[in-house]
Amino acid sequence: MLNSKRLILAHFWLAFALFGLALLLGAWQMFIRSPMAAWIGNPEWYYRSLTAHGTIMAYVFPTLIAMGFGYAISESSLKQALIGARWAWIGFWLIVVGTVTSMIPVSLGLASVLYTFYPPLIGNPFYYIGIVLVVGGSWIWVALMAINLASWKRSNRGVPVPLAMYANVASSWLWGWTAVGAALELVLQILPVALGFKSTIDAGLARVFFSWTLHAIVYFWLMPTYIAYYTIVPRAIGGKLYSDSMARISFVLFLVVAMPIGIHHTFADPQVGAGFKFIHSAFTAIVALPTLLTVFTICASVEIAGRLRGGRGPFGWLTALPWQNPVMLAVAFSFIMLGFGGAGGLINMSYQLDASIHNTQWITGHFHLIFGGAIVIMYFVIAYDLWPHLTGREIRNLHLMRVQLWLWFVGMIVTTFPWHYVGVLGMPRRMAFFDYTDPAIAPDAIPVVMSAFGGFLLVVSAGVFFAILYKSQRSPLCDAGPYRFSVAVHPQTKVPVALNGHALWIALMIGLTVTNYGFPIAQLTVRSDTSVPAYYVGTRK
Amino acid sequence: MIEERLFSLKNIWFVGSVGAAASVLVVSGGLAFLVLPYTERGNRIAGIWDAICSAAGVPKKSSQSETVASQTKLSSVVLNSDMFKHPAPVSIGRGATLAQQCAICHGPTGVSRADSPNLAGQYPSVIYKQLHDFKTGARVNAVMSPFLASMTEQDILDVASYYAFLPRPPGYHPDTAEVAPTIVESGAPMRGIAPCGSCHGGIENKAGSPWLEGQSAVYIKAQLHAFANGSRTNDISLQMRNVARQMIDKEIDQAAEYYASKPLTESGE
Incomplete structure (x- = not known):
């Protein structure tokens, strides 16, 4: 049962519209810093664009997807109308207002500080206030998800919480807690300086606060994708979920170990x-565990689908899979990108190996492959899967969907593999231009051109994506039926209380945050000699 | 379904998850704080407490040896963005009187005919910093240094406010000339040279950096050479010395000619 269709559609449309704009900025950045363009006369334009691209892609786009998808999950898995729909609209409008508020100073060149803020760089206060509004809007969603689940539990005592909602609420708690780090940084440290109450800032402490957010935010981006793996993919390809318990364990593991690991971003x-x-x-090494569990469970679920379709033998089930089905294609692409991205991630999290790629294009390649690749391709799938239920109109052109997914996959591989390569050669990230005529970085020139073409493919793919959604608006009305999630091979009738609620895992998440962050934060807070003068971006003289 | 108690030692999920998290924490913490500090080469550890403090990142007391003193006198100027925001009219007036002694080289209207810098409309932070550096000896010049012997802090502020108050001569780049040379617009990234324009205007102005439009080419070249050979050392954190040392003569000439290219206006000639 999907009552709040307009609400959910509003989230998805805004998310994808902003995504389309930020994608164009990204492609322009790739072009302008490649050997195909003359050196940019004013690097400030590059950083302005980079700030907008990062802010939209990291904060606004995935948050809106998680929220819209979360409302859809709440209504259709709990089979109850959304409690607090008015609050949900307030959250949505807070995000709209926050995005506009932060993007105006960015467009004017008053806040070219990149989405990671980088104190002691200080931009216009409205940039940060806008982001605080976005986070505030998303916290309304966090509260609503918990309230909806609690209300359902009260009237369904003894019934296991549906997996989709269980995972969705885990995701919302993770975001609720991890966003606290950046919120503390913004409210306690950056805003007082941006508003002129202080002129120095503890940049080191600010970076530690940001690392609190910076790693778990990746898992927050990942959560809708993982929910799609477990609750959409097996159903969409005609199979069953291999294990409901394994899925719950994966999600609670993310809740616990995504948080106390962020300092691997500050190795240097x-x-x-x-x-x-x-x-x-x-602890970062342990976070590989829920991903490995997921890969195992989903591969097993896909194998069940293959065997149900008549596949035989150790590999026969692979060819029996519905490869014409866009969901099948997307999950395969997503896993390939997740595999390469994850392998790269193991290098980033190793103290010594990180030293060779820290702050190089390798890192840019890594998070684009994981987020832009493995995660966003499943956001497309979520949209394709949900759209007929939201608009009442079928998406008929499966061929175009496959073309779009292929383009995104190839585009993302062509974009990110050369980035990894030039990163190993030592090419720094966050640069507006490079002197490719110098023998020291001449070998980077061709891979950088290749990756720019990958970026252009991504723009084409996004164009096709919008065309598919647009065309679906013109197909005749149909009844898509109730929105369903996959069923486990052995449907759960009884779930241990630990896997039916989130209390234990939230307690562990907070506890480990205290053990792993408590001392570094306390030490930097207490010391009086750790502040540096702020540098105001965009001021004159 | 009878609700089992979650936060209870009888609940295997509770005991298992808390136990596992605690074990990982204890084992990794033990390795991090007790074992690894001893294995790090060159790390002299006095005992267990020292090992723990070292791994926790508690700064050690600085060594007994003296701080190495600088061979050259460095600038002691501290600038902040509010210093020159609203100069008092009386300050500008006093500055005008004091500036009469500057006119012989810097021109009666702050526009020089003697290859000295034009000061009309220059940022007050720039004039303040240079005068201050002449006074402390961070910058030395046979003509300028003696003037500063008798100037007070307030005199320096007044002169800076006065020159900032004067209208700045317009920059001029004839159409026939090529666009800004690469060194001005893009620098030389592989030699660590930021574009001139990223501090001196065009792209961005940074506190303490003068605008250069219309300044004498002879003067700009002389200063770049002085930074390069180390005879001028009052730049903050070696910024200009590092840039000038990496510049080739052709780039120095291009930058100087580009900034200097100006028609002689009435006020200048």
Whole structure:
């Protein structure tokens, strides 16, 4: 049952519209810094564009997808109308207002600080206020998801919480807690300086706060994709979910171990002790566990589909799979990109190996492959899957959908593989132009051109995506039936209380945050000699 | 379904998950704080407490040896963005009187005919910093340094406010000339040279950096050479010395000619 169709559609449309704009900026950035363009006369334009691209793609786009998808999951899995729909609209409009508020100073060149803020760089206060509004809007969603689940539990005592909603609420709690880091950084540190109450800032502490958000935010981006793996893919390809419990364990593991690992983003920073870097590195290794569990469970579920379709033998089920089905194609692409991206991630999280690729294009390649690749391709699938239920109109052109997914997959591989390669050669990230005539970086020129063409393919793919959605508006009305999620091979009739609620895992998440972040934050807060003068972006003289 | 108790030692999920998290924490913490500090080469650890502090990132007391003193006198100027925001009219007036002694080289209207810098309309932070550096000896010049012997802090502020108050001569680049040379617009990234324009205007102005439009080419070249050979050292954190040392003569000439290209206006000639 989907009552709040307009609400959900509003989230998806805004998300994809902003995504389309930010994608164009990204493609322009790839072109302008490649050997195909003359050196940009004013690098400020590049950083302005980069700030807008990062802010939209990292904060606004995935948050809107998670929220829209979350409302859809809440209504259709719990089979109850959304409680607090008015609040949900308030959250949506907060995001709209926040996005506009932050993008105006960015467009004017008053806040070219990149989405990671980089204090002591300080931009126009409205940029940060806008982001605080976006986060505030998303926290309304966090609260609504918990309220809806609690209300359902009260009237359904003893019934297991549907997997989709269980995962969705895990995702919302993860976001609720991880966003606290950036919120503390913005409210306690950056905004007082941006508003002129202070002129110095503890840049090291600010970076530690940001790392609190920076890694778990990736898992927040990932959550809708993982929910799609478990609850859409097996149903869409005609199979069954291999294990409902394994799915729940994966999601609660993300909740627990996505948080206490962020300091691996600050391996090169002097303000954090090597001991804490090691502990965070060790916990980061554990975060591979829920992903490996997921890969296993989903492959097993896909195998069930293959065998149900008559596949035989150790590999026969592979050819029996419905490869014409866009969902099948997308999940295969997503796994390939997740595999390469994950392997790269193991290098990033290793204290010593990180030193060779830290702050190079390797990192840019890594997070585009994971987020832009493995995650966003499943956002497309979520949209394709949900659209007929939201608009009442069928998406008929499966061929065009396959073309779109192929283009996105090939585009993302062509974009990110050369980035990884030039990163190993030592090419730094966040540069507006490079002197490719210098023998030291001449070998980077051709891979950079290749990756720019990958970026152009991504723009084409997004164009096709919009065309598909647009065309579906013109197909005749149909009844898509109730929105369903996949069924497990052995449907759960009884779930351990630990896997039917989130309390234990939230407690562990907060506890490990305290053990792993408590001392570094306390030490930097107490010391009086860690602040540096702020540098105001876009001021004159 | 009878609700089992979650936060209870009888609940295997509770015991298992908390136990697993605690074990990972204890094992990784033990390695991080007790074992690894000893294995790091060159790390002299005095005992367990020292190992823990070192891994936790507690700064050690600085060594007993003296801080190495600089061979050259460095600039001690601190600039902040509010310093020159609203100069008092009396300050500008006093500056005008004081500036009469500057006119012989810098021109009666702050536009020089003697290859000295034009000061009319220059940023006050720039004039303040240079005068201050002449006074402390961070910058030395046979003509300028003696003037500063008798100037007070307030005199310096007044002169800076006065020159900033004067209208700035317009920049001029004839159409026939090529666009800004690469060194001005893009720098030389592989030699670590930021574009001139990223501090001196065109792209961005940074505090303490003068605008250069219309300044004498002879003067700009002389200063770049002085930074390069180390005879001028009052740039903050070696910024200009590092840039000038990496510049080739052709780039120095191009930058100087580009900024200097100006028609002689009435006020200048």
